Amino acid sequence: MKVVALAGGVGGAKLAWGLAQVLKNDELTIIVNTGDDFIHLGLNISPDIDTVCYTLANLANPSTGWGRNDECFFCLEELKKFSAPDWFNLGDKDLALHLVRTNLLKDGWTLSQVTRYLCEKMAIQQSIIPMSDTPVSTLVHTKELGVLPFQEYFVKHQCQPTMTGVDFEGIELAELPEAGVKSLNEAERIIICPSNPWVSIQPILKVPGLRSLLSDKPVVAVSPIIGGKTVKGPAAKMFSEMGIQPSAFAVAQFYRGLIEGFVIDNVDKEQMHEIERCGIIPIAVNTLMSDNSIRIGLAKDVLAFSETLMKV
Ligand code: GDP
Numbered sequence: 001m002k003v004v005a006l007a008g009g010v011g012g013a014k015l016a017w018g019l020a021q022v023l024k025n026d027e028l029t030i031i032v033n034t035g036d037d038f039i040h041l042g043l044n045i046s047p048d049i050d051t052v053c054y055t056l057a058n059l060a061n062p063s064t065g066w067g068r069n070d071e072c073f074f075c076l077e078e079l080k081k082f083s084a085p086d087w088f089n090l091g092d093k094d095l096a097l098h099l100v101r102t103n104l105l106k107d108g109w110t111l112s113q114v115t116r117y118l119c120e121k122m123a124i125q126q127s128i129i130p131m132s133d134t135p136v137s138t139l140v141h142t143k144e145l146g147v148l149p150f151q152e153y154f155v156k157h158q159c160q161p162t163m164t165g166v167d168f169e170g171i172e173l174a175e176l177p178e179a180g181v182k183s184l185n186e187a188e189r190i191i192i193c194p195s196n197p198w199v200s201i202q203p204i205l206k207v208p209g210l211r212s213l214l215s216d217k218p219v220v221a222v223s224p225i226i227g228g229k230t231v232k233g234p235a236a237k238m239f240s241e242m243g244i245q246p247s248a249f250a251v252a253q254f255y256r257g258l259i260e261g262f263v264i265d266n267v268d269k270e271q272m273h274e275i276e277r278c279g280i281i282p283i284a285v286n287t288l289m290s291d292n293s294i295r296i297g298l299a300k301d302v303l304a305f306s307e308t309l310m311k312v
């Protein structure tokens with residue numbers, strides 16, 4: 001059964017890892033947000049792709065969910081001595097990957113070719129595809145600091161500024177790589193991972209032509225908001241600042257017209273009726289992926305749920 005998952009970084013990668021344990025290797029493709037990509041110290045960094053790759057390769061830092069396990073930061077310490085920008089946590093092992101990516105891009109490789117190469121080297125069996133080979137930059141409009149590139153908002157300013165809007169520079173020219181088009185054409189199910197709807201999933205959905213490739217497939221999303229809060233990151237804060245009460249229901253409404261099914265946490269069970277009234281079929285399960293067995297359990301639940309939707 002061919003499945004395509006849409007993912008951002010940490011939240012997306014956790015479910016993608018679960019799906020990878022349940023599906024055969026050639027059954028899973030993950031299309032990943034590249035709106036967070038940026039150039040730092042001359043290096044091309046793709047934070048969400050890196051998080052998904054490290055997680056699938058079992059190389060991610062288990063306590064943060066991003067970055068490498070058993071990492072050291074000698075380079076970062078030296079950068080500080082040179083008063084170089086040190087706000088982005090660049091571990092030494094992570095740095096090696098960025099050096100390789102940057103050089104290959106300089107040699108004329110596309111981001112999807114580079115990603116495929118890095119996946120092969122990390123022995124990742126699933127297909128990980130960037131949403132676009134041309135650059136897209138998520139820009140967060142803020143009340144206090146004006147327009148901020150995403151990583152500056154997210155890491156340098158710790159998501160503190162008030163968001164007034166978001167846009168995606170370069171999105172009109174973005175093109176889903178050929179392998180992504182093929183995987184979506186062949187997909188029997190689409191899963192939207194519990195990633196930030198505003199800045200991880202929205203850019204993927206805005207890639208020209210991508211949404212129409214989803215229109216004849218059953219799409220299931222998993223809520224990144226549990227009990228009105230995010231597990232990590234600014235998604236709930238973004239809903240509030242955009243004038244929407246953060247909840248699983250708010251996420252369902254965000255995806256209205258796109259998804260057939262919506263997976264919420266057991267603690268949000270009472271929201272099932274209002275989700276149903278939007279024409280979306282809800283299911284409540286345990287969605288807090290605090291360990292590997294829960295990731296696998298959620299992946300199984302999501303796949304079984306999408307099976308029932310196919311039969312509708
Ligand atoms: P980022 O790109 O690293 O910020 O990661 P994503 O956009 O993929 O994921 C961020 C979202 O994942 C946040 O809104 C979190 O609430 C959500 N998230 C993280 N861990 C979990 C989890 O275990 N379960 C659920 N349901 N959501 C999670």
Ligand code: CA
Binds near residue numbers: 008009047
């Ligand atoms: Ca991200």
